[in-house]
Amino acid sequence: MNAIDTSILDTLTRIVGPSGILGGADMTPYLVDWRNLYSDGRALAVVRPGSTQELSDCVKACVAAGVPMVPQGGNTSMVAGATPDASGRAVVISTQRMNRIREIDTLDMTMVAEAGVILKTAQDVAREAGALFPLSLGAEGSATIGGVLSTNAGGNTTVRYGNARELMLGLEAVMPDGTIWNGLRRLRKDNTGYALRHLLVGAEGTLGFITAAALRLFPLPREEAVALCALRDEDAALSLFRRFRDRDESAVRAFEYMSAGSMHLVLDNVPGATLPLAERAGHYVLVDLASSRPQAGLRELLEEVLAEAMEEGEVLDAALAESGAQRAAIWRLREEHPEGQKLAGASVKSDVSVPVSKVPEMIRRSSEALRKLIPGSRPVPFGHIGDGNIHMNLAQPPDMDAAAFLARSHDIMDTVNEVVRDYGGSFSAEHGIGRIKTDMMEDWRGGAELAAMQAIKAALDPKGLFNPGKVLP
Amino acid sequence: MNAIDTSILDTLTRIVGPSGILGGADMTPYLVDWRNLYSDGRALAVVRPGSTQELSDCVKACVAAGVPMVPQGGNTSMVAGATPDASGRAVVISTQRMNRIREIDTLDMTMVAEAGVILKTAQDVAREAGALFPLSLGAEGSATIGGVLSTNAGGNTTVRYGNARELMLGLEAVMPDGTIWNGLRRLRKDNTGYALRHLLVGAEGTLGFITAAALRLFPLPREEAVALCALRDEDAALSLFRRFRDRDESAVRAFEYMSAGSMHLVLDNVPGATLPLAERAGHYVLVDLASSRPQAGLRELLEEVLAEAMEEGEVLDAALAESGAQRAAIWRLREEHPEGQKLAGASVKSDVSVPVSKVPEMIRRSSEALRKLIPGSRPVPFGHIGDGNIHMNLAQPPDMDAAAFLARSHDIMDTVNEVVRDYGGSFSAEHGIGRIKTDMMEDWRGGAELAAMQAIKAALDPKGLFNPGKVLP
Numbered sequence: 053m054n055a056i057d058t059s060i061l062d063t064l065t066r067i068v069g070p071s072g073i074l075g076g077a078d079m080t081p082y083l084v085d086w087r088n089l090y091s092d093g094r095a096l097a098v099v100r101p102g103s104t105q106e107l108s109d110c111v112k113a114c115v116a117a118g119v120p121m122v123p124q125g126g127n128t129s130m131v132a133g134a135t136p137d138a139s140g141r142a143v144v145i146s147t148q149r150m151n152r153i154r155e156i157d158t159l160d161m162t163m164v165a166e167a168g169v170i171l172k173t174a175q176d177v178a179r180e181a182g183a184l185f186p187l188s189l190g191a192e193g194s195a196t197i198g199g200v201l202s203t204n205a206g207g208n209t210t211v212r213y214g215n216a217r218e219l220m221l222g223l224e225a226v227m228p229d230g231t232i233w234n235g236l237r238r239l240r241k242d243n244t245g246y247a248l249r250h251l252l253v254g255a256e257g258t259l260g261f262i263t264a265a266a267l268r269l270f271p272l273p274r275e276e277a278v279a280l281c282a283l284r285d286e287d288a289a290l291s292l293f294r295r296f297r298d299r300d301e302s303a304v305r306a307f308e309y310m311s312a313g314s315m316h317l318v319l320d321n322v323p324g325a326t327l328p329l330a331e332r333a334g335h336y337v338l339v340d341l342a343s344s345r346p347q348a349g350l351r352e353l354l355e356e357v358l359a360e361a362m363e364e365g366e367v368l369d370a371a372l373a374e375s376g377a378q379r380a381a382i383w384r385l386r387e388e389h390p391e392g393q394k395l396a397g398a399s400v401k402s403d404v405s406v407p408v409s410k411v412p413e414m415i416r417r418s419s420e421a422l423r424k425l426i427p428g429s430r431p432v433p434f435g436h437i438g439d440g441n442i443h444m445n446l447a448q449p450p451d452m453d454a455a456a457f458l459a460r461s462h463d464i465m466d467t468v469n470e471v472v473r474d475y476g477g478s479f480s481a482e483h484g485i486g487r488i489k490t491d492m493m494e495d496w497r498g499g500a501e502l503a504a505m506q507a508i509k510a511a512l513d514p515k516g517l518f519n520p521g522k523v524l525p
Numbered sequence: 526m527n528a529i530d531t532s533i534l535d536t537l538t539r540i541v542g543p544s545g546i547l548g549g550a551d552m553t554p555y556l557v558d559w560r561n562l563y564s565d566g567r568a569l570a571v572v573r574p575g576s577t578q579e580l581s582d583c584v585k586a587c588v589a590a591g592v593p594m595v596p597q598g599g600n601t602s603m604v605a606g607a608t609p610d611a612s613g614r615a616v617v618i619s620t621q622r623m624n625r626i627r628e629i630d631t632l633d634m635t636m637v638a639e640a641g642v643i644l645k646t647a648q649d650v651a652r653e654a655g656a657l658f659p660l661s662l663g664a665e666g667s668a669t670i671g672g673v674l675s676t677n678a679g680g681n682t683t684v685r686y687g688n689a690r691e692l693m694l695g696l697e698a699v700m701p702d703g704t705i706w707n708g709l710r711r712l713r714k715d716n717t718g719y720a721l722r723h724l725l726v727g728a729e730g731t732l733g734f735i736t737a738a739a740l741r742l743f744p745l746p747r748e749e750a751v752a753l754c755a756l757r758d759e760d761a762a763l764s765l766f767r768r769f770r771d772r773d774e775s776a777v778r779a780f781e782y783m784s785a786g787s788m789h790l791v792l793d794n795v796p797g798a799t800l801p802l803a804e805r806a807g808h809y810v811l812v813d814l815a816s817s818r819p820q821a822g823l824r825e826l827l828e829e830v831l832a833e834a835m836e837e838g839e840v841l842d843a844a845l846a847e848s849g850a851q852r853a854a855i856w857r858l859r860e861e862h863p864e865g866q867k868l869a870g871a872s873v874k875s876d877v878s879v880p881v882s883k884v885p886e887m888i889r890r891s892s893e894a895l896r897k898l899i900p901g902s903r904p905v906p907f908g909h910i911g912d913g914n915i916h917m918n919l920a921q922p923p924d925m926d927a928a929a930f931l932a933r934s935h936d937i938m939d940t941v942n943e944v945v946r947d948y949g950g951s952f953s954a955e956h957g958i959g960r961i962k963t964d965m966m967e968d969w970r971g972g973a974e975l976a977a978m979q980a981i982k983a984a985l986d987p988k989g990l991f992n993p994g995k996v997l998p
Contacts, residue, residue, distance in 0.1 A: 157880070157882065159763075159767065159881065159882040160880045160881050160882045160913075161770075161881075162880065203716065204716050204720075206714050206716075210713065210714065211713075214691075215714065217720075217723075218687075218691065227973050227976075227977060231972065231973040231976070232973060233972070233973035233974050233977070235974060237949060237951065238880045238949065239878045239879070239880065239913060239949075239950065239951050239954070240683065240684075240878065240881070240912040240913055240914070241679050241683065241688065241878045241909070241912050241913070241914045241951070241954035241955050242878060242951040242953075242954060243676065243677050243679075243727055243951075243953050243954065243955055243956065243957045243958070244951055244952065244953050244957075244958060244962075244966070244969065244970055245727075245958060245966060245970055245974070245975070245978050245996055245997070246724060246727065246728055246732070246977075246978045246981060246982075246996075247677075247690075247723050247724060247726065247727050247728075248974055248977055248978065250690075250720050250723035250724065251719060251720060251723065251724055251981075253720065254716055254718075254719065254720050255719055255720075259719070260977075270774060271770065271771050271774050290632075294632065297634075297744065298744050298817065299817070299818060299819075300816065300817055300818035300821075301743060301744050301817050302775030302776075302816070302817075303775075303818070343773065343775070344771065344772070344773055344774055344775075345772060345773035345776070345826075346772075348773075353818075405712045405713065405714045405715060406712070407630070407633045407635065407711045407712065408632065408633050408634075408713070409630065409632040409633045436714070439713040439714050440633075440712060440713055440714070441713070441714045476710060476711065476712075477712065478710065478712050478714070478715040478716075478717055479717065480715075480716050480717050481712070481714035481715060481716065482714050482716055483716065484716045484717075485716070485717060485718060489717075493717070493718060496717065497717055497718055499704065499706070500700050500704040500705060500706035501706050501708060501718070501721055502718070503700075503704070504700060504706070504719075504721055504985060505718050505719045505721065507984040507985055508719060508724075508981055508984055508985070509719075510984065511980040511981055511983065511984035512977060512980055512981070523718055523719075524718070
């Protein structure tokens with residue numbers, strides 16, 4: 053560690069206090085990404101400011117010293133977006149101690165939360181106040197508000213409430229020169245210049261550091277209806293989605309597809325997982341309807357639409373939840389898909405999207421191409437079919453060496469991506485770019501789009517100190 | 526006209542053909558803004574490319590010649606955002622001839638429309654295909670898709686479907702160097718770098734030229750229920766909104782407030798306008814419920830909630846539309862507010878927003894301050910109370926000289942704005958900045974936010990040729 057490094061550590065310690073800064077082995081949990089994709093992360097220190105002003109002071113000190121900064125919330129990035137590289141030159145700036153709900157207003161249906169508030173906490177605080185903060189995803193017990201906004205997280209309820217972006221009204225952020233931008237406006241309409249807040253959302257901390265957000269709340273659902281359905285094929289899943297959407301688009305809270313491949317890994321490997329249907333099938337969907345209206349008649353709607361679809365031969369069987377416990381059990385089956393795949397050995401994840409109408413073809417063509425690429429491998433697609441977003445994952449052949457299988461990761465992702473490209477899809481639907489997909493940006497977003505992104509990055513962060521090596525190639 | 530000017534006109538004529546370029550008196554309708562705020566507009570020519578490629582070629586030629594460009598759609602800007610300044614150096618680039626619906630897909634619920642498609646046409650095409658394009662506003666018969674996106678237009682249905690921004694999935698645009706960006710992705714989830722599309726939306730053509738857009742469609746409503754209500758006071762309007770929102774937030778398609786001042790100018794001045802209530806009142810709201818669900822029970826919901834609110838003394842009387850004709854008649858009363866004000870003499874418009882809960886106080890305090898500023902003047906507020914967006918307009922005192930009244934325009938706007946500022950509101954909710962509000966940007970958005978906007982403008986349009994003099998001071 054050279055002279056500059058020591059002096060910046062002294063400065064940062066003065067700003068955040070000795071308990072606000074971590075070094076040595078205490079840093080370990082902050083250096084390794086959630087999926088353990090990289091084990092080379094090093095840092096000068098982990099700094100944990102207690103306020104926006106402290107964070108601003110830290111940024112100013114780092115900019116003056118030329119020290120790169122890696123913003124980190126709950127460290128649950130699926131693409132290694134929140135951990136430092138191997139250089140050891142950067143500091144990690146954690147929002148851990150900036151975790152206050154500053155304000156909640158159920159008349160305006162807004163909440164102002166600091167970046168370090170855990171998503172689950174935000175949901176709970178809203179619920180206690182009698183409102184819904186609808187963003188919901190697997191990592192919600194660790195992911196933070198700053199993180200879900202910086203990555204424009206999606207999850208299960210996008211089909212009804214939108215991504216994190218759509219749930220955000222205003223932001224407070226520390227810009228790359230250390231100045232504080234107070235854009236915490238709780239307004240539904242505000243057309244006053246460029247949408248800086250939308251630029252920071254999804255920028256993964258490369259254009260500024262989100263420190264707090266004004267979020268939208270919704271009325272709590274008063275009626276819910278959930279079913280697990282066995283389906284004839286992928287087309288039936290799309291057709292069923294369409295039936296519900298056309299009937300009452302605002303009632304569809306989630307609509308999740310699960311292939312037999314993926315579902316059966318859950319049933320065979322996850323302790324306690326049982327299928328509430330008479331027989332296994334080739335395809336499943338979870339239908340989740342909700343409404344804030346009392347006596348919304350969702351159960352009737354569910355039965356009616358399923359009966360129609362059964363008559364058409366699309367739905368083979370369905371289990372309708374009769375209680376909160378049964379709803380939770382059906383949802384658990386869906387949530388255990390990553391775990392089921394993990395227990396079955398190595399798997400390669402993907403996170404692609406296509407126009408909704410192309411999902412069935414995309415699943416079939418990708419599965420076929422993957423089986424051809426690695427004989428004996430098992431395509432295990434599942435995900436948010438209502439958004440056109442499928443995790444087109446691949447489980448290893450049971451008899452193959454895991455390391456040899458994982459060595460093919462890039463081939464596997466490329467195989468899926470080439471199918472997705474044919475349908476005008478995206479190679480990253482909800483996980484973002486982080487560190488692992490920067491090398492795809494030139495190919496997929498090159499030309500006018502990438503040029504504009506790079507010009508914006510150079511304009512706002514001319515020294516390139518904000519989350520270097522992420523998003524842009 | 527100097528040598529350079531002539532040469533650029535030759536070049537542009539070669540690109541768009543002789544019928545694509547207008548000069549002399551033919552330019553007049555393109556030079557005067559919709560509200561006739563400025564009469565000094567001049568231009569080298571009005572260029573009307575017939576395709577994105579032609580538009581790109583025009584931009585490249587203008588950039589090479591250093592000629593400023595003013596993008597124009599339907600020329601319905603409320604803030605003189607689409608007309609050139611007095612210098613006569615610029616060309617107006619009109620999207621008039623780029624008016625194709627390229628694609629409509631009711632399975633994906635998307636539509637790809639060129640920039641020059643008129644909003645009303647987009648609505649009609651969607652409806653004929655069995656879907657809803659929900660953006661709806663007064664100027665829809667002239668405003669274009671490019672214009673409503675460039676200004677992030679709002680209108681009557683924002684409370685349910687969002688602003689233009691929320692209805693846009695992808696864009697095609699010509700960037701300020703003339704390159705074409707094809708970002709016409711029809712994806713609900715796509716987290717691949719900075720949200721360039723959200724940066725262009727609302728940038729009023731200063732960062733690039735939107736040439737086409739992928740738009741979201743929704744199921745057509747199968748049931749509608751509309752009522753006009755007479756209310757006790759402004760608080761009752763807010764309370765009634767809250768009752769409907771809490772009961773079924775997804776059913777509220779529009780919720781419009783109208784003050785007595787404004788409503789009575791309509792009733793007294795607009796031929797054929799009649800109040801479907803027994804007596805005039807101090808405050809009115811239009812409630813518009815809609816659902817794609819058959820037998821949604823909206824009429825019952827309307828009656829139930831209004832009965833509750835009557836019992837509380839909030840609603841004094843209500844007329845429930847019994848037919849499509851009656852619904853249209855109630856909506857016409859709302860739509861005639863600008864006309865009613867126009868027929869009553871001079872008026873000064875504003876377009877402010879505050880958090881929804883602050884609307885009643887904001888209306889009362891602004892009205893009082895305006896009456897004090899200009900004795901005898903008549904505050905005539907109306908607008909989208911469900912979005913916190915009120916047009917806090919002021920009609921002249923009947924006995925005052927119109928020109929003398931209009932000379933006070935800035936004082937009037939400032940008076941409203943100072944109240945709005947107290948509530949963390951915005952000085953431009955849905956109309957944007959254009960030419961008339963650039964001088965407010967430093968005061969309202971100065972510091973980190975304006976600095977970031979200026980850095981982005983300089984990075985993407987270093988020569989400042991795209992819609993100069995608009996948005997930024």
